[in-house]
Amino acid sequence: MSFELHRPRSLDEALTLLEKNEGAHVMAGATALVLLMRQGLVRPSVVVSLRDAGLGGIRAESDGALWLGATTTIREAEESPLVRSFCPALAEAFGHVATVRVRDQATVGGNLAHADPAQDPPPMLLALGAEVELAKAGRKKPRRIPVEELLVGLFETSIEEGEILTGVRVPPLPAGTRATYVKFLPRTEDDYATVSVAAVGRVTNGALMDARIALGSVGPTAVRARKTEAALREVALMPGGADNGRLTAAAALVRDEIDPLDDIRGSAEYKREMARVWTERAVRSLLS
Amino acid sequence: MSRHEIRFELNGEARTAEVEADRLLLDLLRADLGATGTKEGCRIGICGTCTVLIDGRPISSCLYPAVYADGRKVRTIEGIAPDGGKLTPLQQAFIEQGGFQCGICTPGQIVSATALLEAHPKPTEDEIRRWMMGNLCRCTGYFGIRRAIETAAGTAR
Structure with missing residues (x-):
């Protein structure tokens, strides 16, 4: 290479470089x-590093949203008191x-730009309704799209030629919102998940309102499970934590909302079953 | 291939180097600068053998473009012990607690554990496991390594 x-x-300098060098690859970390x-899967002739382009940083926006700049490291985000208090x-x-x-x-x-379906942040950001901003030379205001519209296929995004993803914006969470992320890792802790589930929702009087469920490692992209979400509306557990059947029935719907592959982490059928199990567990943890 | 002049600090010493755009820090250290204490293992960022510290934070030097070291402080296994041949308490504990056997993973283990103790001087067992999980050892198992870290931290039971 x-x-x-x-x-x-x-x-601005980075955007100008992309404008002048068609097909250039952007590199961050x-x-x-x-x-x-x-591996020879990417053979760029021009690479534009964003490392010194000043795109890092985490801040709370005036409307209560959380902004994570594109070149913020994952560990900075993990350890940020702002991120932790936000969610x-x-x-x-x-x-x-x-x-x-x-x-x-x-x-x-x-x-996010790598669009690896087995990564951990995308399902959580999907469930939180996050958006990304895309800048381009000559564009006055960045294009803002939901993470769901960014992730279009296996390692494939809707980022256009000349655009740079400048950061991700997580909208403010309504009072009473609970969120969880569970990662099923039967092998080692640094492995990709077999299945991961992010669940977000408000809990009012013990009932789950407006649930948002997203899964990772179960298809070409991280994916929202909208039928499951609809079936979870106002689901509540009975005293003592027993399910009256609605949670179990809703979680079972997730099996058909995903498109897993057979691989070393299990058969597609096994992953569908684990998606059901871990979706139920994630929702149960929101309710308890 | 573009070439780039970089200035960085290697174990406290100012260095300059001219590197090609695709040069990795691991190869700059070992092949160009002769700092062979850092070992090459998997070369895909999994095994932890090539761990070095950038501004105090551990990274895999096999995944790290050498140009990214520009303006930064690089610390390798050669820079862990103070001058004069005296080992750090952590290095001493690796010897006394049987924290290694063949030794190929040991520079990475020591560099990672040094960063752990700088971030968490009294790590819990869970913090040790989570931090060291990406440093693989195929000889000893991990008990000796964990014991060595706990001994150096003064938390061994």
Whole structure:
């Protein structure tokens, strides 16, 4: 592999470089791109590093939203008091990524732009209704799209030629919102999940309102489970924590909302069953 | 291939190097600078053998572009013990607690555990497990390594 590397010092400079170099690849933490280049899956002629472009940082926005700049490392997000107080489950989802070494190098924006369906942050960000901002040379206001519209296929996003993902915005959470992220890892803790489930919802008088469920490692992208969400509306547990049948029935719907593959982490059928089991557990933990 | 001049600090010493865009920090250290204490293992960021610290934080030098070291402090196994041949309490504990056998993973283990103790001087067993989980050892199992860290931290039971 032989490429020209650019190290712009600002977003504007980076956008101009992309405009001038069609097909250029953007590199942030580099953990994914280094491996893809070594495997020969990506052979860029121009690489634009965002490392010094000033896109890092975490802040609370005036409307109560949380902003995570694209080159914020996963570990910065995991350890940020701002992220933790905004939504502890989001900090935990970042903390589940690979190992501390990867978390210290890989970035929040790179993790999304890589569109690996087995990553931990995307299902949590989907369930939280997060959006990303995409800047482009000559564009006055960035394009803002839901994470759900960003992730279109296996390692495939809707980012257009010349665009740079500048960060992710998590909208303010209504009072009483609970969130959880569970990762089923039967092998080792630094492995990809067999199945992961993010669940978010308000709980009022013991009943789950407006549930949002998203899963990872069960198809070409992280995915929302909308039929399951609809069936979970106002689900509550009986005294003592028993289910009256509605939670079990709703969780069973998730089996048909995913598209897992047979691989070393289990057969597709096994993953459907584990998705059902872990969805039920995630919702149960929101209610208890 | 573009070439880039970088300035960084290696174990407290100012260094400059000219590197190609695709040069990885592991190869800069071992092949170009002769700092062979850092070992090469899987070369895909999994095994932890090539762990070094960038501004105090552990990374896999096999995944880290050498140009990214520009302006940063790099600390390798050679920079862990103070001058004069005296080992750190952690290194001493690895010897006394049987924290290694063949030794290939040991530089990475020591560098990772050094960063752990700097971030969490009295780590819980769970913190040790979570932090060290990405440093693989195929000889000893992990009990000796955990014991060595607990001994250095003064939390061994």
